[in-house]
Amino acid sequence: MIVINLDVMMAKRKMGLTELAGKVGITLANLSILKxxxxxxxxxxxxxxxxxxxxxxxxxxxxxxDGEEEGNGS
Incomplete structure (x- = not known):
């Protein structure tokens, strides 16, 4: 599975959702879904x-x- 570590990079850059959404040009809702x-x-x-x-x-x-790390019981 692919994990999106957007919150980690945003913290390193000291950038909030609103600022990043403005720079990227996507809605806060869509950015939050990614985050x-x-x-x-x-x-x-x-x-x-x-x-x-x-x-x-x-x-x-x-x-x-690896998907097995998700605790799917296999």
């Missing part, structure tokens, strides 16, 4: 804008975690 790992997908255009705003690489935000 809380509720997103099913993210557009590359959005990822590009987030990386530009935070001065980071996609790998600083996205992380692969």
């Amino acid at each position: 809380n790992n509720k997103a099913k997908a993210v557009r590359l255009e959005t990822l590009d804008a987030i990386c530009k705003a935070l001065g980071c690489q996609p790998g600083d935000i996205l992380e692969f975690v």
Whole structure:
């Protein structure tokens, strides 16, 4: 599973949701969905804008975690 560590990078950059949403050009609701790992997908255009705003690489935000670590009982 892919985990979005947006909250970690935002904390490192001392940037809040409202400021980042303004810089990226997406709604607070959509940014919150990303931040809380509720997103099913993210557009590359959005990822590009987030990386530009935070001065980071996609790998600083996205992380692969083996699905077995989710506690699915297997």
